[in-house]
Amino acid sequence: NAGVTQTPKFQVLKTGQSMTLQCAQDMNHNSMYWYRQDPGMGLRLIYYSASEGTTDKGEVPNGYNVSRLNKREFSLRLESAAPSQTSVYFCASSEAGGRNEQFFGPGTRLTVL
Amino acid sequence: AQSVTQPDIHITVSEGASLELRCNYSYGATPYLFWYVQSPGQGLQLLLKYFSGDTLVQGIKGFEAEFKRSQSSFNLRKPSVHWSDAAEYFCEKGSSNTGKLIFGQGTTLQVKP
Numbered sequence: 001n002a003g004v005t006q007t008p009k010f011q012v013l014k015t016g017q018s019m020t021l022q023c024a025q026d027m028n029h030n031s032m033y034w035y036r037q038d039p040g041m042g043l044r045l046i047y048y049s050a051s052e053g054t055t056d057k058g059e060v061p062n063g064y065n066v067s068r069l070n071k072r073e074f075s076l077r078l079e080s081a082a083p084s085q086t087s088v089y090f091c092a093s094s095e096a097g098g099r100n101e102q103f104f105g106p107g108t109r110l111t112v113l
Numbered sequence: 114a115q116s117v118t119q120p121d122i123h124i125t126v127s128e129g130a131s132l133e134l135r136c137n138y139s140y141g142a143t144p145y146l147f148w149y150v151q152s153p154g155q156g157l158q159l160l161l162k163y164f165s166g167d168t169l170v171q172g173i174k175g176f177e178a179e180f181k182r183s184q185s186s187f188n189l190r191k192p193s194v195h196w197s198d199a200a201e202y203f204c205e206k207g208s209s210n211t212g213k214l215i216f217g218q219g220t221t222l223q224v225k226p
Contacts, residue, residue: 031212040122042203042218043157050212058213090156098207098214099145099164104156 006105013081021076023091032074036087081112119217134189136204145207146187199224
């Protein structure tokens with residue numbers, strides 16, 4: 001039982017490059033989330049998927065896209081990376097929506113040069 | 114829009130002293146409230162949660178929190194702080210309507226010997 005896994009752990013991109021952050025959970029959770037963490041800003045919600053087949057914008061969705069591939073997997077794509085997207089990205093899952101605690105992945109540290 | 118505010122960005126307490134971390138939330142007749150802790154370089158771990166019922170909830174590591182509807186607050190407390198409690202603490206609010214979970218900005222706790 002791995003919980004929530006994220007790949008890669010570290011990534012360096014040049015401005016304008018694209019990449020996809022992968023997230024998978026093995027807890028049969030319905031809801032999945034992507035956050036970014038920046039010093040002094042806490043964790044800000046980028047996108048979330050309340051259930052398989054649905055996705056919704058969070059607080060800071062600009063510059064990102066997501067795909068809920070199936071119940072287990074939720075990917076985050078940066079189409080054209082910008083230095084402002086340098087951050088630590090966390091994926092999380094919960095059993096059902098806003099009522100349940102979240103389980104977090106280990107994070108991806110992304111640097112955009 | 115719903116929001117979560119942690120008024121104290123940084124708190125320093127002496128080891129053995131009591132601790133209270135503040136959290137205020139907006140919007141939501143029946144909020145789902147959580148406290149998480151993040152040690153340096155680590156992911157987030159759930160300390161405790163409140164859904165309904167007794168307004169004083171007990172969590173792991175000797176932490177407790179009290180829900181006060183009249184003040185829209187969910188403050189975290191610990192009677193005697195240990196050096197290992199030094200970390201960043203996040204308050205989070207969930208919505209059963211939207212499935213969204215929103216974090217406060219976080220409070221960094223430093224413990225003096």
